[in-house]
Amino acid sequence: MKYALLTAFHIAVLLIAPIYVVGVINRVKAYWAGRRGPRLNQSFFDMLRLMKKTPVYSEVTSWIFPVSSTIVLATAVTASLITPIVPGFAPFGFPGDFVAFAYILGLGKLFMMLGALDTGSPFEGMGASREATYSALAEPVLLLGLGTLAWASGATSFQDLVIPDVSLGMNIGLRIGIALALYVVLLIEAARIPADDPTTHLELTMVHEVMILDHSGPELGIVQQASALKMTVLMGVIAAVLNPFSVSASVVGACLAAAASIILIGLLAASVGLVESLIARFRFQALPLLTLAGFVVVMFVLIIFNVGQGHIQ
Amino acid sequence: MDLLLFGTLTLIAGMALCFVLPGNRLRIAANLVSQVIGGWCILSKAIPVLFGAPSVNGVMHWSYPVNQIDLQLNSIGAFFLCFSIPMTFLGSIYAVGYLSKDIDSERHVGTHFALLSLVQLSYVIIYTVQNAFAFLVGWEFAALGAWLLVIWQHRDQKIRFAGFNYLVSTHVGLFFLVAAIVVMHGATASFQFDDYERFLKQPSVARNIAFVLLMTSFGLKSAFFPFHTWLPRAHSAAPAHVSALMSGVIHKAGLFGMIKFILMVGHPEAWMGWYLIVVSGASAFMGVLYTITQRDIKRLLGYSSTENVGLVGIGFGLGCLGLSYDSPTLVALGFGGGLLHVLNHALFKCLLFYGAGSVYKFTHTIDLERLGGMHRLMRWTAPLFLLGAIASASLPPLNGFVGEFLFYTGLLQSPPALGSGRVGLLLVVALLALVGGLSLLSTVRLYGMIFLGTTRNPHSIHEDSRENAWMIIPMVLHLCGIVAIGMVPILGIRLIEAPTSMMLAVSSAPTESVTAFMPIALLNSLAMFSALFVGVLLFLLAFRFWFLPRCNRTHVTWGCGYTAPNPRMQYTGASFSGPMVGVFKDMLKFVSQEDLPEGVFPADGKYKTHCIDSVEHKIFEILDDGEKGATNIMDRLPESSGFSFAMGLIGLLLLVSLIALN
Numbered sequence: 001m002k003y004a005l006l007t008a009f010h011i012a013v014l015l016i017a018p019i020y021v022v023g024v025i026n027r028v029k030a031y032w033a034g035r036r037g038p039r040l041n042q043s044f045f046d047m048l049r050l051m052k053k054t055p056v057y058s059e060v061t062s063w064i065f066p067v068s069s070t071i072v073l074a075t076a077v078t079a080s081l082i083t084p085i086v087p088g089f090a091p092f093g094f095p096g097d098f099v100a101f102a103y104i105l106g107l108g109k110l111f112m113m114l115g116a117l118d119t120g121s122p123f124e125g126m127g128a129s130r131e132a133t134y135s136a137l138a139e140p141v142l143l144l145g146l147g148t149l150a151w152a153s154g155a156t157s158f159q160d161l162v163i164p165d166v167s168l169g170m171n172i173g174l175r176i177g178i179a180l181a182l183y184v185v186l187l188i189e190a191a192r193i194p195a196d197d198p199t200t201h202l203e204l205t206m207v208h209e210v211m212i213l214d215h216s217g218p219e220l221g222i223v224q225q226a227s228a229l230k231m232t233v234l235m236g237v238i239a240a241v242l243n244p245f246s247v248s249a250s251v252v253g254a255c256l257a258a259a260a261s262i263i264l265i266g267l268l269a270a271s272v273g274l275v276e277s278l279i280a281r282f283r284f285q286a287l288p289l290l291t292l293a294g295f296v297v298v299m300f301v302l303i304i305f306n307v308g309q310g311h312i313q
Numbered sequence: 314m315d316l317l318l319f320g321t322l323t324l325i326a327g328m329a330l331c332f333v334l335p336g337n338r339l340r341i342a343a344n345l346v347s348q349v350i351g352g353w354c355i356l357s358k359a360i361p362v363l364f365g366a367p368s369v370n371g372v373m374h375w376s377y378p379v380n381q382i383d384l385q386l387n388s389i390g391a392f393f394l395c396f397s398i399p400m401t402f403l404g405s406i407y408a409v410g411y412l413s414k415d416i417d418s419e420r421h422v423g424t425h426f427a428l429l430s431l432v433q434l435s436y437v438i439i440y441t442v443q444n445a446f447a448f449l450v451g452w453e454f455a456a457l458g459a460w461l462l463v464i465w466q467h468r469d470q471k472i473r474f475a476g477f478n479y480l481v482s483t484h485v486g487l488f489f490l491v492a493a494i495v496v497m498h499g500a501t502a503s504f505q506f507d508d509y510e511r512f513l514k515q516p517s518v519a520r521n522i523a524f525v526l527l528m529t530s531f532g533l534k535s536a537f538f539p540f541h542t543w544l545p546r547a548h549s550a551a552p553a554h555v556s557a558l559m560s561g562v563i564h565k566a567g568l569f570g571m572i573k574f575i576l577m578v579g580h581p582e583a584w585m586g587w588y589l590i591v592v593s594g595a596s597a598f599m600g601v602l603y604t605i606t607q608r609d610i611k612r613l614l615g616y617s618s619t620e621n622v623g624l625v626g627i628g629f630g631l632g633c634l635g636l637s638y639d640s641p642t643l644v645a646l647g648f649g650g651g652l653l654h655v656l657n658h659a660l661f662k663c664l665l666f667y668g669a670g671s672v673y674k675f676t677h678t679i680d681l682e683r684l685g686g687m688h689r690l691m692r693w694t695a696p697l698f699l700l701g702a703i704a705s706a707s708l709p710p711l712n713g714f715v716g717e718f719l720f721y722t723g724l725l726q727s728p729p730a731l732g733s734g735r736v737g738l739l740l741v742v743a744l745l746a747l748v749g750g751l752s753l754l755s756t757v758r759l760y761g762m763i764f765l766g767t768t769r770n771p772h773s774i775h776e777d778s779r780e781n782a783w784m785i786i787p788m789v790l791h792l793c794g795i796v797a798i799g800m801v802p803i804l805g806i807r808l809i810e811a812p813t814s815m816m817l818a819v820s821s822a823p824t825e826s827v828t829a830f831m832p833i834a835l836l837n838s839l840a841m842f843s844a845l846f847v848g849v850l851l852f853l854l855a856f857r858f859w860f861l862p863r864c865n866r867t868h869v870t871w872g873c874g875y876t877a878p879n880p881r882m883q884y885t886g887a888s889f890s891g892p893m894v895g896v897f898k899d900m901l902k903f904v905s906q907e908d909l910p911e912g913v914f915p916a917d918g919k920y921k922t923h924c925i926d927s928v929e930h931k932i933f934e935i936l937d938d939g940e941k942g943a944t945n946i947m948d949r950l951p952e953s954s955g956f957s958f959a960m961g962l963i964g965l966l967l968l969v970s971l972i973a974l975n
């Protein structure tokens with residue numbers, strides 16, 4: 001019963017939140033620029049409209065192109081089912097599932113890039129190349145961060161490892177440090193400023209958007225849905241790391257945890273919008289430094305944690 | 314034992330028939346039949362051992378210098394035999410399709426197939442003998458067989474050079490192996506592995522030296538960094554099936570040697586495990602880093618072998634740490650994951666080389682920058698290659714992921730006894746993640762440049778040499794293995810269960826059952842995860858193509874308003890890896906040749922850039938420096954006869970005193 005309720009909640013969040021996450025980001029950016037901005041659920045109607053359209057493919061494409069966007073969505077959906085949004089619960093969990101999470105998203109990236117290269121467009125090749133580079137550099141940060149959490153919590157499954165089993169001060173430090181590193185991963189993986197500018201109009205400066213130049217109709221809708229879902233999932237992970245409550249407590253505790261996670265996802269979306277309003281995109285050469293910064297944060301947390309636990313004298 | 318002997322004799326008979334019979338077709342038929350019969354005899358002994366039957370033991374009496382050769386087919390040897398023999402047979406089948414032009418010509422193709430049988434024979438020797446002398450003979454068979462197979466197109470000077478490069482390197486490895494055997498023979502006065510085992514079990518300086526020498530030699534055989542320089546050259550020169558067999562099967566003998574001697578050591582010291590992990594980590598990283606810079610498909614796949622043996626080595630190193638810190642979980646996950654990755658790598662790497670071979674046959678080029686658009690021209694190779702490439706990037710739901718998953722699980726479950734070493738293992742996690750990301754880039758680049766987009770050089774296509782059934786069937790069979798292990802990991806675990814429990818037996822584990830440390834439930838949930846993904850994917854595909862509007866119109870690719878794109882405008886492999894190369898530019902060495910257009914009416918310019926192997930470059934630099942140094946010294950010596958006489962006298966004196974001292 002509890003499992004069914006939580007699963008229902010999890011799936012409901014995954015269905016609804018991506019729409020509003022995109023909405024909140026755009027609204028924050030609009031406010032900051034002095035505009036009113038689109039409706040919060042605008043992206044839902046955009047998707048409906050795209051789904052009804054007949055797509056136009058490039059002459060060069062093979063069957064990889066139409067299939068790839070669906071595979072990207074399938075990987076995002078699968079990944080979303082093993083990640084916790086509320087600490088202590090994911091619909092499907094097993095030891096080491098966070099590795100599977102990183103790798104299934106990798107499969108999605110692979111097909112995203114193959115779809116781009118299938119059009120034979122120089123611009124899309126360029127986008128794929130950048131995506132491959134930056135996500136490869138972000139990968140160690142993600143897995144080292146989650147590995148550190150796994151170690152600190154003594155758990156091996158994604159849903160439990162976000163609840164570190166250490167003293168209060170250490171707990172707070174650990175959570176904030178890892179959340180910071182995961183935030184860097186989020187910005188890169190979700191193609192937001194400072195890693196990428198989703199609203200730029202110049203093909204030469206795009207990363208994610210340039211890969212979908214030739215996508216239209218349902219393909220475009222599917223890819224956008226997949227990106228929004230992936231972004232929500234990553235925000236969900238960060239929310240779960242920062243969430244002070246966990247689902248293993250009483251019913252009230254579970255409700256509190258769920259509410260806290262939703263609020264945290266909202267705040268994270270707002271913060272992404274805020275970051276986009278406040279800073280410009282980094283130069284491409286500076287992006288490896290951003291991932292390096294994330295890596296250093298995790299290493300710092302890891303070493304402090306080790307000293308605290310007495311592993312290193 | 315009799316069946317084993319009969320199988321070996323059948324293989325030898327098959328080799329002989331290749332020379333005796335008239336006509337290429339008859340020779341090949343006889344050889345393939347002999348491989349089936351011989352292979353079956355050997356496998357009928359090996360398969361029961363692989364699934365837990367007791368080892369097969371035997372003794373062969375021999376004359377000087379070894380009086381007897383002990384044979385033992387244990388489950389580790391059986392594991393290696395059970396994939397090597399069928400895969401080499403599949404390679405021989407592929408060769409029939411790949412060499413179809415040669416078979417129809419006057420050329421004696423029997424030699425080639427006889428050499429493939431020789432390689433089969435070397436497996437039987439290497440994986441069963443318990444005697445250093447016979448082991449070296451088998452080692453040499455494999456090396457010479459592989460060398461002769463590599464130089465099949467020996468009329469090409471480049472191929473001869475690559476062949477000799479390989480021959481020299483593999484013999485440098487042999488020197489290390491001989492040196493290790495000299496050390497062990499010195500301590501035990503025996504050629505029997507049983508005696509070596511007793512020696513290696515006792516900690517001593519000699520043991521440490523022997524261990525390092527052995528690991529260096531086996532590392533060279535399996536092309537660990539920095540001993541990998543021969544590999545890309547040899548792989549690029551050899552026919553596709555030979556590259557496949559070398560990379561996937563023949564050079565796995567090095568990894569077999571590693572695990573065999575680790576088993577003999579029994580309780581390795583901690584530094585041995587760390588040594589393996591550091592060397593393997595460097596191999597994995599440098600291997601994958603070089604794959605992103607190569608433009609020759611087979612060189613690229615060669616570097617990818619260095620990456621993958623590095624991954625296996627990380628597993629073995631982890632297992633060693635498990636043995637020294639008494640952690641059976643690490644032993645099971647490290648050695649089990651390592652062995653599984655050996656098999657996985659053999660499966661997908663052979664498939665990829667076969668795919669590269671059919672691309673080469675079709676287009677007569679293996680240069681990434683001159684291919685493209687093969688997806689629509691090669692109906693079978695393209696999807697097969699795609700799945701192989703996904704497996705090689707270790708992505709779910711295919712087999713590469715299963716092995717990598719076991720490594721991660723092991724690295725994250727380090728025992729507290731390791732202390733700050735646990736941080737080291739977490740850093741290996743980060744390294745594996747980076748290697749995974751880089752291999753993703755390299756896979757996309759490889760597949761995208763060959764198969765996607767439009768053909769960059771349409772004139773190079775040879776319609777008369779398309780992929781044929783002889784080439785496709787081995788690829789399909791490899792793919793079956795890839796999918797089976799990927800979707801149902803427990804199948805793969807069953808194969809490595811007996812060998813891994815041999816490693817558990819030397820640890821202090823209370824039970825030798827692998828599944829006690831690698832829970833079935835975990836593997837089942839991995840299978841469920843794969844099934845979940847495939848289920849979601851099928852559902853979404855059905856939804857997309859049944860309910861949503863389908864494409865009925867095509868248009869030229871968007872080129873920012875430019876509507877006459879041509880194939881040469883496509884992104885190239887070099888530009889694709891450009892940003893990543895920029896990040897690691899200090900570790901890579903590029904040579905470029907430029908002739909840029911200048912002036913108001915410029916002539917055609919050109920710019921060539923090529924990534925060279927920095928280790929190989931360094932080796933040649935050192936050789937060059939050495940030669941110059943020697944020449945300098947010789948120049949400085951006065952050319953008087955008196956001086957030479959004095960030098961000769963001193964030399965003689967040294968020699969005499971050395972003999973006298975002994």
